[in-house]
Amino acid sequence: MVLSNWDIQINRMNSLLAKLTDEELSAPTAPRRNAGVYLLGHLAAVSDGMFAFLDLGERLNPVMDEVFLRNPEDSGLEKPSISELKEYWNKVNALLSEKMSHMNADEWFARHTAVSEEDFAKEPHRNKLNIVINRTNHLSYHLGQLAYLVKK
């Protein structure tokens, strides 16, 4: 159920991206707020970070964190082109989805990599499944903002 809700939000994002021109995606989602293209990079970097939290192997592009997680849009850091970002987004989520589909219940209820064994003993809900629930909400949050790029 949790994975299916993740997929639903990813599909919504993909439908939204299919609707927007590059120009529309480059526009701010609201005055003085992040541009669509920055949020796309941000969401792709967050998906990429999930490989580490879920212990699914090497992430694809750790450099993106610097541009889209640790720094704001106006950092002056060089950003990938829209087509590079879309490719990154698609690659990350396809691989993530494939790897998540092979995880079993024991793995899902095991601790995620950012919580220590001691803390996990006290807070057993800090497992890998909870990472997906949390990241699905994060994706929904920014989807609400990205929806404002669609012209009324």
Next chain:
Amino acid sequence: MVLSNWDIQINRMNSLLAKLTDEELSAPTAPRRNAGVYLLGHLAAVSDGMFAFLDLGERLNPVMDEVFLRNPEDSGLEKPSISELKEYWNKVNALLSEKMSHMNADEWFARHTAVSEEDFAKEPHRNKLNIVINRTNHLSYHLGQLAYLVKK
């Protein structure tokens, strides 16, 4: 875990509401988009609808659906005041939270009231827990928009 993620989003909404003046909450979240106050009514009505889906008894105020779910902001329908809406939001979520806390695992994995027994046999994920996952994402989606009411 699912319920705790619901509570996290409700608490985020409450922190946001505590930060906004009535004037800020009455403003559009972005040009030509829903006002904060409309989204507050919308989210409260969606929470209220969960009593029915989860089979938790009578909902508090079905009339709100007409104003905040079935019709857009510019419907011309009379709307409650901000203080009435906040009271509605708080009451609905307090009662919902209390009632959800008494549901056991069997109830959570039982079908929700909007799916028939036949369909549920084919799609067993359409249970009550899935309603909460889905509504948590819905809340996050609009929280992303409401966050734009906070002045930069």
